[in-house]
Amino acid sequence: MEKAKISAYQLFILIVLFELGSALLVPIAIEANQDAWLAILIGMAGGFCLYLVYHGLYSYYPDIPPTEYIQKIMGSFLGKILAFIYVLYFIYLSARVLRDFGEMLITAFYWETPLFILNTLMVLLVIYTIRKGIEVLVRTSELLFILIILLGISVLFLIVVSGIIQISNLEPVLEEGIKPVIKTTFTQTLYFPFGEVIIFAMIFPYLNRPKKVKRIGLLAIGFSGLVLASVIAINVSVLGVNNINRSPFPLLSTIQTIEVSGFLERLDVYYILITVIGVFFKMCVFFYASVVGTANLFKVKESARLSFPLGLAILILSITIASNYSEHIKEGLHVITLYLHLPLQVIIPSLLLLIAFIKNKKKKSKQSKNLFPKRKYRLVERDKK
């Protein structure tokens, strides 16, 4: 582990940018139709619970990353296998985010440019950032967070001014009952983007004030959940459910409909800026966690040396991951959630927390038992004296 420290405020920004990263890019919770915003909010509540599980594990082992404490909880052999699976999972998710980014640019803006070139540019940037360390990453996030906030406020202002919001598109609320919303939550929004905060378990040990991890994390998840829910509600109210279902990038379509006084239009650049910054941070966090995890698992002293080869692996994987965009999205929203996110974000961390709880309880009871004979011994010695 590198010797770096990040503040609670920097963690907050990093979590917010991470959560919004590719969630603003791809169409999420569209199965819930006009209640998509509700599915996001319920997902956010589930995200709080998952975050508390990850924080619970962190509170038992505050100075070491998950790849190390998994080995302490599960034993060396099984723990190493599990840690290796987690590292693979982080790299795989990083490749997925990279593919999202490349596909978005190709579909919307760079029709003639090959996917490989766009992904290469992004990967080189991410590798460079990770080689510089986590402190550089968080300081960059502090700078770009202000830009994102300004962009968001101006986009919201332009949408409201252009008068394209139709609240009637959000009605009727819960047309088919709460069931589809709950189903969408537990098959999608709980894991993507809220469950993905598991990656921050790799970053918690770098915090300078460990006591604030819980509050700041919950605040960040709450803030990003509210932003995401309002963005999706705006998308639905502007485009309507039918258009949302057909649009590969709903936020882009919403921004493209902005037209103020007949001259302020084609504001696609807003979308590019927001998504490129978001995806960059999301990829950086995933990539950093995978580099640190690999270095920790294979006992590599300088983790920065792993960044280029692993970056190349991510680049190749992002190309081979799916043959087209629709396959990529279907795989991401239906297969990955069930077979990867559910076990690796929910089931295994909960089991680990349970085992850690039992182990620590046993330790405590052993320690308290050991204390009494010592006390007796001391008392006897004192009496002799």
Place this chain on the structure above:
Amino acid sequence: MKIIGISILMFVFLTVFSLCMDILLGFDLNTSINNAIRPFLVMEVTEIVIFFLLIVLMVVGPVRTFYNKRKKKKETKKIKNM
């Protein structure tokens, strides 16, 4: 050299991971392997050049540090023998 070994190991496992996801999506093994390989068969010249450049860059760094370490070891042995 350890770095290259680790990255090759990771890459192999990641490819298997990706193929498994394709199979779970409903493709058979042959189709998923074809889907994985096809993007590299239709690359343009510039893409191929950049791709191989990246691979060369990946190999050169670790190999250079490996030889430097070996040289240093030999030199220290020579000094000890003297």
